[in-house]
Amino acid sequence: MRDLDDGAPGARAALTELYAHTGRAFVVGITGAPGVGKSTLVDALVVPYRAAGTRVGVVAVDPSSPFSGGALLGDRVRMQRHATDDGVFIRSLATRGQLGGLSRSTTAAVAVLDAAGFGLILVETVGVGQAEVDIAGAADAIVVVTAPGLGDGVQALKAGLLEIADVLVVNKGDRDGADLALRDLTTMLQISTRHAWPGEAPRPAPALVRTVAAAGQGLPELVAALEAVRAAPAADRARRRRRQATAQVLAIVSEITRAEARAAIGGDERPGPFAQTIDAVAARTLDPWSAAERLSNR
Amino acid sequence: MRDLDDGAPGARAALTELYAHTGRAFVVGITGAPGVGKSTLVDALVVPYRAAGTRVGVVAVDPSSPFSGGALLGDRVRMQRHATDDGVFIRSLATRGQLGGLSRSTTAAVAVLDAAGFGLILVETVGVGQAEVDIAGAADAIVVVTAPGLGDGVQALKAGLLEIADVLVVNKGDRDGADLALRDLTTMLQISTRHAWPGEAPRPAPALVRTVAAAGQGLPELVAALEAVRAAPAADRARRRRRQATAQVLAIVSEITRAEARAAIGGDERPGPFAQTIDAVAARTLDPWSAAERLSNR
Numbered sequence: 140m141r142d143l144d145d146g147a148p149g150a151r152a153a154l155t156e157l158y159a160h161t162g163r164a165f166v167v168g169i170t171g172a173p174g175v176g177k178s179t180l181v182d183a184l185v186v187p188y189r190a191a192g193t194r195v196g197v198v199a200v201d202p203s204s205p206f207s208g209g210a211l212l213g214d215r216v217r218m219q220r221h222a223t224d225d226g227v228f229i230r231s232l233a234t235r236g237q238l239g240g241l242s243r244s245t246t247a248a249v250a251v252l253d254a255a256g257f258g259l260i261l262v263e264t265v266g267v268g269q270a271e272v273d274i275a276g277a278a279d280a281i282v283v284v285t286a287p288g289l290g291d292g293v294q295a296l297k298a299g300l301l302e303i304a305d306v307l308v309v310n311k312g313d314r315d316g317a318d319l320a321l322r323d324l325t326t327m328l329q330i331s332t333r334h335a336w337p338g339e340a341p342r343p344a345p346a347l348v349r350t351v352a353a354a355g356q357g358l359p360e361l362v363a364a365l366e367a368v369r370a371a372p373a374a375d376r377a378r379r380r381r382r383q384a385t386a387q388v389l390a391i392v393s394e395i396t397r398a399e400a401r402a403a404i405g406g407d408e409r410p411g412p413f414a415q416t417i418d419a420v421a422a423r424t425l426d427p428w429s430a431a432e433r434l435s436n437r
Numbered sequence: 438m439r440d441l442d443d444g445a446p447g448a449r450a451a452l453t454e455l456y457a458h459t460g461r462a463f464v465v466g467i468t469g470a471p472g473v474g475k476s477t478l479v480d481a482l483v484v485p486y487r488a489a490g491t492r493v494g495v496v497a498v499d500p501s502s503p504f505s506g507g508a509l510l511g512d513r514v515r516m517q518r519h520a521t522d523d524g525v526f527i528r529s530l531a532t533r534g535q536l537g538g539l540s541r542s543t544t545a546a547v548a549v550l551d552a553a554g555f556g557l558i559l560v561e562t563v564g565v566g567q568a569e570v571d572i573a574g575a576a577d578a579i580v581v582v583t584a585p586g587l588g589d590g591v592q593a594l595k596a597g598l599l600e601i602a603d604v605l606v607v608n609k610g611d612r613d614g615a616d617l618a619l620r621d622l623t624t625m626l627q628i629s630t631r632h633a634w635p636g637e638a639p640r641p642a643p644a645l646v647r648t649v650a651a652a653g654q655g656l657p658e659l660v661a662a663l664e665a666v667r668a669a670p671a672a673d674r675a676r677r678r679r680r681q682a683t684a685q686v687l688a689i690v691s692e693i694t695r696a697e698a699r700a701a702i703g704g705d706e707r708p709g710p711f712a713q714t715i716d717a718v719a720a721r722t723l724d725p726w727s728a729a730e731r732l733s734n735r
Contacts, residue, residue: 151726154724154726155727158721158723158725159721159724161721172470172472174472243726246725288472377719381716381719383719384715384718384728385699385702385715387718387725388698388718388728389695389698389702391726391728391729392695392698392732393694393695393698395733396691396694397687399733400686400687400690401683401687404683417682417686420685420686421675421678421681423456425456426452426456427682427685427686427689428545429453430682430686431689431690435690435697
């Protein structure tokens with residue numbers, strides 16, 4: 140899959156062809172701050188779906204160093220319990236250094252797994268940046284995970300993740316503070332306005348599920364909540380597909396432009412045609428907004 | 438400042454003029470996962486600089502809902518202790534809904550404070566996305582904050598933040614697990630390769646500082662670490678300025694392109710010239726990579 144997500148020309152042709160065979164998988168985005176136990180939850184969620192005979196793909200998106208383009212300590216050893224199960228495929232994706240490309244890689248990995256017949260694809264992301272929202276926007280269902288003890292529950296979720304959630308999970312639900320976190324979230328869901336995505340019907344409030352992923356607790360409830368999202372009316376699903384397509388395409392456009400702009404600037408050793416523009420910004424004789432417009436208009 | 442960061446034409450002209458008067462402030466990016474106590478640390482860091490007579494600006498960047506373009510529960514009440522101090526200016530910035538614009542807004546806010554003579558500008562960001570790395574890349578010094586008890590310390594910092602840090606802070610340093618976190622981080626710094634930014638000399642390992650921000654502990658050490666970064670040789674500073682300019686311009690280019698691409702697609706109710714392209718992706722008759730290329734080439 141390395142060739143595919145590197146965007147090599149031959150691989151791109153293969154992906155284009157393959158894309159017509161996608162759209163059957165149920166793609167679930169799982170996001171939340173570091174430390175809430177996302178990996179453990181993903182690991183636990185594989186179990187009931189495997190028991191039902193579904194093949195499960197996991198794409199763990201790992202925003203990483205702007206230098207090395209790889210995770211700092213390499214892929215963590217994870218999901219040992221599924222290591223010998225052919226029906227589970229796990230792939231970690233890291234950003235490609237300064238060229239970005241995270242959305243492109245993720246879209247490619249999901250498409251390959253989908254076309255290969257994996258019925259459930261879990262896309263695990265860390266953090267709250269634009270890329271995360273894009274990736275989440277491309278999923279059929281979005282699970283936002285939190286846990287007691289991350290500052291206050293409100294702060295840990297303030298980044299708009301509550302709004303994009305179809306299912307809200309309080310993991311580590313046996314810890315001190317879990318009851319309080321659930322109560323806080325219930326209140327937040329009551330007082331906050333739930334916006335509709337543009338052109339779509341107002342969405343129901345997200346299901347709130349307490350889990351102890353490490354002990355497998357709450358998993359049946361999580362599966363039921365996900366399946367309820369999957370069973371949405373056909374018209375809603377069609378609108379969602381359109382929104383997913385928009386999110387995917389916009390994210391890839393951003394990445395393409397960024398890579399082109401960086402190439403136009405060049406580095407200190409290989410200055411590009413716009414290197415002087417950057418020098419002027421660094422010297423404060425040109426402002427960054429004007430510089431960006433020049434580059435964009437190129 | 439609302440007009441400025443909305444990018445209105447008149448405001449843009451003002452910003453362009455104003456930009457020539459910037460470059461005197463010491464801009465410090467402070468980043469880390471939710472719940473590590475960034476706001477408390479920022480609040481505490483204001484104190485010693487104010488005691489030295491420095492005017493301090495705080496820009497709290499708040500990635501937020503893709504729907505409302507505002508923080509979910511509005512700006513939190515914060516920094517009460519500095520509320521009556523004219524030498525402290527605090528501004529929260531949220532994303533502008535689906536148009537993005539976070540980097541543009543942040544760059545504008547920092548420029549205004551810089552030109553207005555604020556000697557220290559603290560830019561507080563949550564999360565680990567590309568926008569965060571861009572914003573951090575535009576700072577004169579980058580402080581990465583972690584805290585004990587966020588899963589394991591390694592996971593909380595795996596997102597490449599360790600690599601961009603000039604100063605690494607373990608906040609809540611009086612908690613259980615703080616010693617372990619400091620030991621883990623020391624080990625990580627020893628075994629991990631510290632890459633140079635392109636065209637720059639290899640960077641020294643980040644200073645490691647333990648703080649209890651809520652009690653003001655560790656602040657003198659943090660100030661000393663920051664001032665050591667500020668005192669870098671002139672050649673290093675010049676390279677850093679160029680890197681900052683690149684990060685700012687690339688981030689703004691991404692935002693401009695994204696907004697243009699979204700306008701070209703339109704919404705369900707106001708379809709743009711590329712709406713059919715999105716329909717084709719949603720119907721799986723066109724793949725998202727080809728769609729993105731069409732939009733980019735427009």
